[in-house]
Amino acid sequence: MNGERLSRRQSLSAITTAGIGAVAGCVGGTEESDETDDADGSHGGDEHSDEPVAETESAVDTPYEVCMDPMGCQEFDAVPETWVTNDGTYADIGVALDVTDGLEGLGEPHRYYTGYYDELPGVSLEKEDLPELAPDRSADRELFYELDVDLHVIDPKRMEHTFGLDEDDVEELEENVAPFFASYMRHRNDEWQQDYEYYDLFEGFERMAAVFRRQERFEQFRAFYDEFLADIQSRIPEEGPEVLIVRALGDEPEEFFPRYIDDEANFVKRWRDLNVRDNLEGSGIPEWGTRLDYETLADLDPEIIVAEGQHDDDITLDEERFENVLVSYMQSHPLADSITAVREGRVYPGGINYEGPITLLFQTEIAAKQVYPEEFTEDDLFDREELAAIITGDA
Known part of the structure; x- marks a missing residue:
């Protein structure tokens, strides 16, 4: 931010909630006085609120804080410009x-599909222009220093347990570069996730809106999605x-996870929302460390099979x-006729399973x-324009 850049550990400082007192700002977009106490929604005392706290989009000068596990509460003197x-x-x-004008790098760009943005006028992101922070899931610590951003929107626990850094490395980057502020939301299957709150997608989305002072944008998006x-x-x-x-x-798979x-x-939120029944429920098949062959598929005999991917070039993102x-290939297998979904042509591409709110809509x-x-014979089920x-602020 040049002369107005957030100073390390001063303007973007991680703070515990004990002894903080009230922070001038607003809760859920409503301004509150400096003298509010716990009953009025401040974050003094021993426990932080489950609700994010931040200013409205129009007010950017006074300090504000946002709360999210595993970090606790974070105080911001200014909106992060680079991240x-x-x-x-x-x-x-x-x-x-x-x-995303301020987005300076991606940890795993191959786990991010941007093709849906092509259908949204004025919405785009050229991820090829961004450096990769963690090639082969090994974080490049020096690159974090080189980029010198205002905020790391990455779960610090994930940095420790997935990207080869230890707790001291993370603390060093927080002290010398910028705080970490995010919570891993894709699933909650890893042991290291079990000791703090798990957020659904829109809870995390709302907290990021609070960080970047885009709460009105979030509310518009949420209303659009809910409808x-x-x-x-x-x-x-x-x-x-x-x-x-x-x-x-x-x-040309012989096995499946x-x-x-x-x-x-x-x-898997969209599948819950569509009221489908899980073919695996009651099967006794472990979810992790298990592979299904065609014999197992025939025993399960699902009505529909959906194959999802994890990378931006997966076949699951190319319908043809x-x-x-x-x-x-599946239809040519000797057991094809024993699997209802294959026999009846109901094997579908499931896209990418790293979803944000836009990806979730599509x-x-x-x-x-x-x-x-x-039932759904329309070309589009929501208005792209x-x-x-809403995204570009022209709504």
Whole structure:
């Protein structure tokens, strides 16, 4: 920020909630006085609030704080202008808030698909121009110093447990460069996630809106999404067809990783929202460390199979290639006729399972048309221009 740049550990300082007192600002977009106490929503005392706290978009001068596990509460004297993040979830949130002019790097750019933005006028992100922070899941600590951003939108625990840094490394980067402020939201299956709160996608989205002072943008987006989802759910049965979610091992797969439609993981939210039944439920098949062969698929005999991907070049993001290569290969298998989904042509591409709010919209639309093709015959289930106007601030 040049002369107005946030000073390290002064303007963007991690603070515990004990002894802070009230921070001038607003709660949920409503201004509060400097003298508010705990009963009025301040963050003094021993426990922080579950709700994010921040200023409105128009006021940017006074300090504000935002609370999120595992960091606790973070105080900001100014809105971060430059930032980095890890994968597609928070990068997509940044696009939805229209703050990616300040995005300086991505940890795993191959886990971020930007193709859906092509359908939104005025919305884009050229991720090829951004440096990769963690090649082969090994964080380049010196690159963090070189980029010298105002905020690391990365879960610090994920840095320690996935990207080869230890707690001292993370503390050093916080002290000398900038704080870490994010919470891993894709799923909650790792041991290191169990000792702090797990947020759903929109809870994390709201906290990022509070950090970047784009709460009004968030509220508009959330209202748009809620209306979209309400319309879909008004048109589907309470109990839908049985779906098996997998990740295919290769374009011509002999084996598949199973994916349960659990009660909280964000990367299967759209399947919960569509009221499908999980083909794996009650099967006794472990979700992690297990591979399904065609014999197991035949025993499970799902009505629908959805193959999801994790990378931006996966076949699951190319409908024509998916049909001509992966589906054709499955149909040629000797056991194809024993698997209802394969026999009846109901094997579908599931896109990428690193979802932010924009990706979720598009992939929920795709999934609804796959699961309920006779109900959802429209080309589009939401207005692209209206969504783009919300994102760009023209709504």
